[in-house]
Amino acid sequence: MPERPSHRVAVVGASGFAGALAAHLVHRHPQLELIAVTARADAGRRLDHLYPRYRVGMELEVFDADRVAERTDAAIVGYPHGAAAPVVEDLRRRGLKVVDLSADFRLDRESYERYYQPHEAPALLEEAVYGLTELHRDEVRGAELVAAPGCYPTAALLALAPLREVMRDAVVDAKSGVSGAGREATGTTHFVSVDENVSPYGVEGHRHRAELERELGDGSAITFTPHLLPLDQGLLASCYVTPSRDLSADDVRGLFRSAYEDEPFVELADVPPGVRDVRDTNICRVHATVEPATGRVLAFAAIDNLWKGAAGQAVQDLNLMLGLPEEEGLR
Amino acid sequence: MPERPSHRVAVVGASGFAGALAAHLVHRHPQLELIAVTARADAGRRLDHLYPRYRVGMELEVFDADRVAERTDAAIVGYPHGAAAPVVEDLRRRGLKVVDLSADFRLDRESYERYYQPHEAPALLEEAVYGLTELHRDEVRGAELVAAPGCYPTAALLALAPLREVMRDAVVDAKSGVSGAGREATGTTHFVSVDENVSPYGVEGHRHRAELERELGDGSAITFTPHLLPLDQGLLASCYVTPSRDLSADDVRGLFRSAYEDEPFVELADVPPGVRDVRDTNICRVHATVEPATGRVLAFAAIDNLWKGAAGQAVQDLNLMLGLPEEEGLR
């Protein structure tokens, strides 16, 4: 049996929730080899001590671009917004293919700087591809640098994209599990704050809106409100769309079917999706219909925020960038 | 110290979640005396064996209208929709004041029969008052029969009522804890179905829409979608309103302040409410603002679905019907 070609991969910033899952996914991937995992505060610790369930028995290294580059062909970067850009630049300069999990390469410079901060590696923005594979597969295939979309935009965009041509306005009421808020221990992520609770946040303008506008256009009058739920992994985008013309439920089903029928990771469901249906998978489960009383289109998309909303999508991107089958290591 | 006047009350159908809480609230109420609790399947059992935490050490009786009527002045009825109407009729015929927790007396006959079933006591509909005190206080005060609003409409209406005059359309994305689904053990209420999950239901037309139309008018193009959340008590209505004219955040705050500044059970918050903030209280906590990017009004209302959404509101109604202070027994 001929040996299958193997690509050597580093996960830079592997101690956060998404980075650790990325390390796990690369580690068990049949055609990728996990060569190095790095961390900042947790350097020196073993990844399987931090995350026993991922069973990656490697020590977290201090990041050193040369050391990483001499051993690997590609990297997934799991740094926070702002901190990612310089690291990505270091790796790109040394020729690695990079998938970045942060927001740093998702937007054009103006949008980024409006919602975030001054950009630290603006020269790279031109080559960066927005890694929502279902909408940008061909670009991802040829890319050297991919920005994996945020978890909220991933679900919202997959629910809204088939309606792009018929959408007058939209309300996106999004609900996320706590892992989406990251590993940092704060008042917000304290068990006692979240348990038996639900509340909206960022109600006067969440920056994930920028990614929606990027893909759907500025003028689309999209309201976006995230809510934090008492669960770990999972994200549901409930989208309420006023169509620009009358649509039947069949029309809507038709739009979604033609958009997604060949997509390996989009599942069209006859019933409203629950996040439980997609937990620990790279699948986005979608249901769309028309509310008879108002004619509004209701589209619901459920993902696992750490998989399709972050690390799973990053591996999906990496597969394409490396010429591997898109689903490899994700089933 | 003069003895305070005491009214004798029965809770008919006290074995469900809302009925049991009603029994508890009446039992601890300084001016009400809990005389009888009845149940169907659970007759003969002690209420504190079913619900230890309410500590009402009374035996559940089989319902007998005469036996109830000869001992009490008023009743709270906690039967399911459809089953409530005949029982309410029995009690009204014997002169008791009644607060009914079901949908049976919330709507006009036509609406009721469109969303539910043939009405079993239509003659009583005329005297029935919709018990959302904040909107119908004077009517409740003089009423003999009050229909306590559903939990979803309570939150949605308290969020939307101040906007009635300026609302072109609205999306209500509502999120409820599992106690709102009732005590019946079903696939839907099984822990394993709910835990680590969130999903919408009734997406093509939930019957609670009827109550919204009742209060806000037919033409209001309101989308209403409920979601089930992994928590026990609590309900959040996230309302997205397209205003008929430009409104600033100050305008909106002004509308809510003038609607609610004297309301004992509506709390205007500077920040988005969480259901945890109102758990085990009769308070509706509201926050309203304007989304700068779209001009939409965002109004959020959080209640405890068993309190302000059912049993607490019933006692609030009963207080008014009996000439007691509205807040008595609810702080």
Add this chain to the structure above:
Amino acid sequence: MPERPSHRVAVVGASGFAGALAAHLVHRHPQLELIAVTARADAGRRLDHLYPRYRVGMELEVFDADRVAERTDAAIVGYPHGAAAPVVEDLRRRGLKVVDLSADFRLDRESYERYYQPHEAPALLEEAVYGLTELHRDEVRGAELVAAPGCYPTAALLALAPLREVMRDAVVDAKSGVSGAGREATGTTHFVSVDENVSPYGVEGHRHRAELERELGDGSAITFTPHLLPLDQGLLASCYVTPSRDLSADDVRGLFRSAYEDEPFVELADVPPGVRDVRDTNICRVHATVEPATGRVLAFAAIDNLWKGAAGQAVQDLNLMLGLPEEEGLR
């Protein structure tokens, strides 16, 4: 109607979970007046912004012993272990009656220093009374300084005390909700660490053992192992006792009945207790029986760790210290 005597109380360290609940309980207490709440890091913030559900609209002050003493008669101190002792000393020196929620005055000096650290106010140890009212009511009544027991010992001692004379050894497997771990945001209290998890901790010697030994004697061979559970408030002590002589289930019930039949806050149940049965109450719910196959005595005690395990118990102590009815403000 004659005005009821009112005692002026401060809660020093009111920003933690137990301190905040103590402030709430004092605030709503019919014969106590909450005069001041203090905090360290959160001074200047309003308590109802930190804890909306307690609805105590007071600003947290910086602690100043003179300022507190000139306005109040008594204080509940909610500081961490070690930090409490000097503050208690300051207040005692100014004549206030004090209930301390920390471990600083629960043990004799030797035990304290073995399990914790050098004691900062050892001179006060002599006057300190261990505030487990059910075992030390008369001492508490006359006390100027009461150390409220820890949450784990409260449940374990109430389960074990009636068996003291017949106990050869015991295993205490204790299970606590996350509020018992305090308000500090850490890896341990992060939602994602706790959710869908259960694990033991402190397995080679938890310092709460010291309180068990204090009350039950050194030689009692008690194993004590705490576990963290995915819930907010609640603590269950499951106690497995090898008796020194054969006991029937009736014998055991008799021992518990004679120990507790007049206790206002101990509830003997015919069935195993759940923490849900006592949530938001000051009640300890106990069930004891004999396992037929082994003759072991099984005793289970459920409390709300923030109420009977901390702030509720502190108010129960304070009631006695001030000559008020023991149950006042706790029903």
Add this chain to the structure above:
Amino acid sequence: MPERPSHRVAVVGASGFAGALAAHLVHRHPQLELIAVTARADAGRRLDHLYPRYRVGMELEVFDADRVAERTDAAIVGYPHGAAAPVVEDLRRRGLKVVDLSADFRLDRESYERYYQPHEAPALLEEAVYGLTELHRDEVRGAELVAAPGCYPTAALLALAPLREVMRDAVVDAKSGVSGAGREATGTTHFVSVDENVSPYGVEGHRHRAELERELGDGSAITFTPHLLPLDQGLLASCYVTPSRDLSADDVRGLFRSAYEDEPFVELADVPPGVRDVRDTNICRVHATVEPATGRVLAFAAIDNLWKGAAGQAVQDLNLMLGLPEEEGLR
């Protein structure tokens, strides 16, 4: 590349939690082919409608022993206790290898009938092997009928077996997620009963004790008490063992290391295990130590009750029975 041999398997009773997972595991197994899934009440429905997350798009058939036997070589039976025996008999008579998930073939007849009911297929008891692979690997390898152990005994036995020779008595305090209580909707499994709760059950003699006695001997004075926790999948057995001679922590570690160092599905941990560490895996994670103050041995074992406690273990057994590598399809 030569095709790998494939065995045709049915899951009989695939609509319960363990049966459905067994179907999923067989379906994705590289050397097993899932040929049929059967159910009683749910016959005619698709398994992926009942359990979207398992993505087994097969229709549940009515059970017909001939139809199953003519298409398959082996079956996993997921019927309830009592109902399983006749079905197993039907399949064995037709020559299929069977792994049964119920208690029907775990005990000798006398024990079974004492704890359960009259046995319906006692003639098969002789050939039945108790499928705790770690203790009975050789017997399982040659078996035609394997009784997969209960979830509680699996964890408790893996924690206690290395101590068998040095154990004077033991207390097993076991904590299980709700999926262990099965798919039936009851008061016990209602979300509202479980959420924010923990309570013991079966305190005067749980029938899982029979399996402990089977493996550890009658005279072992084992107390076994299960508790229900607010989580889905996961089971922790906290075992407190009085040793018959003094043991150091090193002694204990040595016993566990020699028992398990080559076991593919037992993981020895340096720290107490959490059920989260093993969720959705077939791994039993174990930590054992000595409590210095008492000399007791503390052994903790965490499993996923649906995997190592049921369906995963069944596939582990089936692998051995069919001559496949023990870990195949379980990583």
